Amino acid sequence: MNGIFHPLLWFLVFTYNANSQVLKIQDGKIKTANAILFDSGGEEQNYSNNEQLSLTICPEDNGKYIELTFLEFDTEKEIDSLTVIVDSLSQELYQFSGQMHPEIITSKNKNGCLQLYFNSDGNENFSGFKIKIEEDS
Numbered sequence: 001m002n003g004i005f006h007p008l009l010w011f012l013v014f015t016y017n018a019n020s021q022v023l024k025i026q027d028g029k030i031k032t033a034n035a036i037l038f039d040s041g042g043e044e045q046n047y048s049n050n051e052q053l054s055l056t057i058c059p060e061d062n063g064k065y066i067e068l069t070f071l072e073f074d075t076e077k078e079i080d081s082l083t084v085i086v087d088s089l090s091q092e093l094y095q096f097s098g099q100m101h102p103e104i105i106t107s108k109n110k111n112g113c114l115q116l117y118f119n120s121d122g123n124e125n126f127s128g129f130k131i132k133i134e135e136d137s
Contacts, residue, residue: 020034020035020036021034021035021036022035022036022038023035023036023037023038023133024037024038024039024040024041024042025037025038025039025040025053025055025116025118026040026053026055027053027054027055028055028056029055029056029057029058030055030056030057030058031057031058031059031060032057032058032059032060032133033059033060033061033064033134033135034133034134034135035132035133036071036130036131036132036133037057037129037130037131037132037133038128038129038130038131039118039127039128039129040053040118040128041125041127041128043130046125046126046127046128047075047080047118047120047125047126047128048120048125049120049121049122049123049125050120050121050122051118051119051120052117052118052119053116053117053118053119054115054116054117055115055116055117055118056113056114056115056116057113057114057115057116057133058111058112058113059112059113059135060135061135062112063112063137064112064135064136064137065106065107065108065109065112065135065136065137066106066107066112066113066114066133066134066135066136067104067105067106067107067133067134067135067136068084068104068105068106068114068131068132068133069104069131069132069134070096070100070101070102070103070104070129070130070131070132071130071131071132072127072128072129072130073096073099073100073101073102073128073129073130074098074099074126074127074128074129075096075097075098075120075126075128075129076097076098076120076121076123076124076125076126077097077098077099078097078098079097079120079121079123079124080097080118080119080120080121080124080125080126081095081096081097081118081119082095082096082097082116082117082118082129083095083096083116083117083118083119084096084105084114084115084116085114085115085116085117086105086106086107086108086109086114087107087108087109088109088115089109090108092108106136112135
């Protein structure tokens with residue numbers, strides 16, 4: 001009986017944790033309703049030098065919008081930066097660098113997507129960022 005219980009318990013724990021994706025910024029486009037986004041170093045390491053990454057994040061469901069909540073943010077001040085474009089038509093954007101605690105950002109694009117651009121130089125790197133991604137209506 002114990003041999004059956006333990007694998008079942010692990011399956012339930014894994015299934016519960018699978019609902020929230022854990023991602024690292026990279027070039028490309030993703031659809032998600034619930035995720036945590038880290039810089040390229042992930043939770044344990046600093047981001048890398050000489051990065052130029054572009055990521056578009058879209059909601060899984062039509063009619064929804066992506067919302068970003070910044071949990072941690074620390075980059076080389078005025079050098080390494082994260083730019084978030086919330087409306088590609090008007091080019092409304094936010095740019096973050098250094099130690100900041102940015103406000104919650106919600107897409108204004110009709111498709112609900114946000115575009116993120118991360119740039120780092122070749123000198124110093126820091127702990128980076130941890131961002132909660134959610135769908136909002």
